[in-house]
Amino acid sequence: MAVTSKNIPAPDLVPVRRALISVSDKTGLAAFAGKLAAAGIELVSTGGTAAAIAEAGLAVTDISNVTGFPEIMDGRVKTLHPLVHGGLLAIRDDPQHAAAMDAHGIRPFDLVVINLYPFEEVRNAGGDYATTVENVDIGGPAMVRAAAKNHAYVAVLTEPADYDRVAASLAENGNCLPYLLRQELAAKAFARTAAYDAAISGWFAQTLDLADPHWRAFGGRLGEAMRYGENPHQEAGFYRTGDKRAGVATARQVQGKHLSYNNLNDTDAAFELVGEFDPAESAAVAIIKHANPCGVARAATLREAYGRALACDPVSAFGGIVALNRALDAEAASEIVKTFTEVIIAPGADADALALIAAKKNLRLLLTDGLPDPRASGLTIKSVAGGLLVQSRDNAVVEDLDLKTVTRRAPDARELADLKFAFKVAKHVKSNAIVYVRDGATVGVGAGQMSRVDSARIAARKAEDAAVAAGMTEPLTRGAVVASDAFFPFADGLLAAIEAGATAVIQPGGSMRDAEVIAAADAHDIAMVFTGTRHFRH
Incomplete structure (x- = not known):
């Protein structure tokens, strides 16, 4: 009462x-x-x-x-x-x-x-x-x-x-x-x-490892009132939860304009993606636009990795977010500033790099003193009318998965390395996701399509556009591998990837028509690997 x-x-x-x-x-x-x-x-x-x-x-x-x-x-x-x-x-x-x-x-x-x-x-x-x-x-x-x-x-x-x-x-x-x-x-x-x-x-x-407690509560402290949200007519604020995971909430902004709602959303997507790559193994760079990668690459140096990531889709990279898995150095900074970039996020930066970036007063530079652990547990939250959708973070890492070759031909060592790279990237691409990779760099990304066939074709078309821009005779999808975030429900998506030139495929498997898809791969002498794990991202 x-x-x-x-x-x-x-x-x-x-x-x-x-x-x-x-x-x-x-x-x-x-x-x-x-x-x-x-x-x-x-x-x-x-x-x-x-x-x-x-x-x-x-x-x-x-x-x-x-x-x-x-x-x-x-x-x-x-x-x-x-x-x-x-x-x-x-x-x-x-x-x-x-x-x-x-x-x-x-x-x-x-x-x-x-x-x-x-x-x-x-x-x-x-x-x-x-x-x-x-x-x-x-x-x-x-x-x-x-x-x-x-x-x-x-x-x-x-x-x-x-x-x-x-x-x-x-x-x-x-x-x-x-x-x-x-x-x-x-x-x-x-x-x-x-x-x-x-x-x-x-x-x-x-x-206590309570997956679905009867009551859920979430709270945060205002970090910054945004000028507006995704669009100027929307109000927005950035609230910090206190989670010490390295990222946009714990980063210090060294320079540049205030971050917008979209900047924060895209920068978070970029840094979570680049956190998949161990800096002790190689330098890695991700370029993000509208929360989707338009180029990801690894190499011996950040400068080389950035150049290879940029080559995947130089048009979309304009006004994008650049995330690095190592401290920003002057060589990489000198290349990044040649293209209009909204935000750079990295674990650190040396003095020469800071001096170069300082010349671009509006360019935001965020330093985090660490990388997000892709295996870390946690929650993601999405609002729906009248409620919240809460789930555990997608912390599946391809190195921990039991990969199974399902075709007559197994991938060779180069293909397998690229397949793992492609699946890491596909995890961070909006579904339906198709990612072509060659020699440790994306060469075509298809994101957010209603049909997996369309994603495969869009990614191939982008690779063709990039080849024309680079003065190449054929797109780098020729001889590339391809990753799909979820299974191919029909063979048509796989056939589109084969038509683009893919020689090996990584996908979760689990379709009613897996046998049909495997048969199509075998018919074209394509290697196919099942992961058993899906990476939908909506």
């Missing part, structure tokens, strides 16, 4: 006479507490926070002196008390609430300053089970939610970033805080506790 309201109107300005402060992150604490004390506001605090305030030379009342009860159980129990929560939840203009406060000696709190135990930091640092659980805050969220619910009379701060704003408002309004500000702080407080609980429940689900 829903609880009904007494419809007592909230006052606009509420005087702040008494503040409750209990913070884990003590950034800016002394300065802010000093401003409150200078304004004549009584300070009440807990444990280490009270000690820090006292060390700053400020008068502070320990919460135990308010409750008449000591902190017990290693600080687990200290603020869960009627004299605390009554002071947070009381409706000051309700005669019954006021009478209860008088009867029980409850004094109101007008300002609550709380940030929570660092659960997310401990989780991300790989804390053991007991330590992680111990950093689940109980009293903090309870006080935050109580104060936020009673924002008609109480202002609640959940992070140091709001200290200056609140201090300025107090000074401007004669030690009072306006209702609109209290509302905004309450909204932020509820979002903070929601994200905090999402992190906790997500950690439990991951730790």
Whole structure:
């Protein structure tokens, strides 16, 4: 049964006479507490926070002196008390609430300053089970939610970033805080506790390997408000979840314009793809446009890899995203800047490369200090009308798969290396995906088509266009291998790839017509390998 309201109107300005402060992150604490004390506001605090305030030379009342009860159980129990929560939840203009406060000696709190135990930091640092659980805050969220619910009379701060704003408002309004500000702080407080609980429940689900928990919660903190979303009429923001996986959320932007929604989406796709390639084995470069690769290559150097990736589709590469699996060097940078590029993302960059990139003021350069692990577990989330589709990350890696030759002819060593390369790329191409590869570089990519035959033909046509642009007599699909992200439902898609010049094929297998497809491959002396694993990407 829903609880009904007494419809007592909230006052606009509420005087702040008494503040409750209990913070884990003590950034800016002394300065802010000093401003409150200078304004004549009584300070009440807990444990280490009270000690820090006292060390700053400020008068502070320990919460135990308010409750008449000591902190017990290693600080687990200290603020869960009627004299605390009554002071947070009381409706000051309700005669019954006021009478209860008088009867029980409850004094109101007008300002609550709380940030929570660092659960997310401990989780991300790989804390053991007991330590992680111990950093689940109980009293903090309870006080935050109580104060936020009673924002008609109480202002609640959940992070140091709001200290200056609140201090300025107090000074401007004669030690009072306006209702609109209290509302905004309450909204932020509820979002903070929601994200905090999402992190906790997500950690439990991951730790206990719960594939489909009954309730799912996700939360993040605003990293940047976007100018707009995919299109100018759409609003957007970039929220960081706290996952320490190397990528766009953990990268530092060295230079360039603000990243757009589309920049972030495409850069994430590029870096996830290039993370498939071990930098100890070879340099690798991926060029992405609209979340699809238009060229991927590996070589001894980044410069060579970039040149080979660019050659796959130089037209589409214009205005694209370039991702590298090694630190950007001057030789590669000098080539990349010759083509208009929106973003470069790499694990690092040397001084000479930074100097070259600096000449292109609008070019965004992101450095990550690492590569994403393609085998890492995690979740991907997609919104649909009225819900969320949640799945585990596609962390299947071709080196871990049991590859099976199903044709009379097996691929030779060169073909097999290219087949593995092609399947890595196909994993990151929108379905239906067809990828032609020759000598460690894509030479044709067909993405996002309703028919696999169309993807095969589009990829071949792009290879023909690239050959014309390079002044070649025939496209590099002649003698290439081809990868398909899913099985060929009919032989027609395979025949289109054979017509383009493919000599070997890698695909998941599993079609009702596998025998027909294998027979077509054998008829043309094509080697075919089944992976048993599909890589749909929608």
